[in-house]
Amino acid sequence: MSLSPVNLYSYESTGFLNQSQFIVNVSRRFSGRVGLFGYYVYNRASSDIRHRVVIGGAVLAPFGVTFSPFLIARSGAPFNITTGNDATADTLFTGRPTLATNLAAPGVIATNFGAFDLTPGPSEPVIARNFGEGPGFFTVNLRASRTFGFGEVRADKKKRKKGPKRGGLPGNMTDLDSVNLESMFRDASTEHRYNMTLSVVARNLFNTVNSGLPAGSLSSPIFGRSNALASTTAPDGSYYGDNRRLQFQIRFAF
DSSP: OOOOHHHHHHHOOOOOOOOEEEEEEEEETTTTTEEEEEEEEEEEEESOOOOOEEEEEEEEGGGGGGEEEEEEOOOOOOEEEOOOOOOSSSSSOOOOEEOSOOOSSEEEEEEETTTESSSOOTTSOOTTTTTOOOEEEEEEEEEEEEEEEEEEGGGGGGOOOOOOOOOOOOOOOOOOOOOOOGGSSSOOSSSSEEEEEEEEEEEEOOOOOOBOOOOOBBTTTTBBBBBOOOOOSSOOSSSSSOOOOEEEEEEEEO
16 A cells, blocks of 8 residues: 655744834924824835835814825835745745846746746755835825814813814824824814714825735736735735725714
8 A cells, every 4th residue: 555645844933133224203283273293214124115104184274174184105015926836846836936047048037026037956046035026005095074062161161262172193103003094183172061073084085096915926927916905004905005985974072
């Protein structure tokens, strides 16, 4: 009786990360009616998103309407380039190619990311992980809100000037993972006991198409093309990369 060969897989979760970052964080208020905040990150690592920027603010317009624009942008995220072939017969298709030295050799594919040899020799060095760089990301969001106050004036507010106060600006942020447009600004409030805030949030105001990571298999007919939308931070997510979306909200505080 003959036995079928069995593939044994062993994984080791070790590695090193050498990273350098430069972060600038700015927050400024102007004349009590306009606020601006933003931050920029420059990052260098073996596999990174090199540039990230966030710019937002709050403007108190006539009739007590507060406009809160919010911009997010980043450079392309890295992605892995593989041959798509099982050259070692281990049922894994994650092997990486080498950079081609002879464009006329069989098994060489020329792409926008370079010319690759899909059948490298055993002593030829393969390309590094996350060799490719995907498309960048850019989106503009906008929140408009208006707070109405009614009921008795609270005792601790009677000596203050009546009228709505604009929402506050957020504190310092360290990464895009913390971005949440609904909680980015505190709602305005009045001196009255009851406050009702009506707001509309426009995500991706200009309907910018943000493509996700491209297909990384050189054996795929769509290699180098994206077939999904991107996200703000996670390259494989899609929530913040959706087409234009409008959300209407009502909040009642007492």
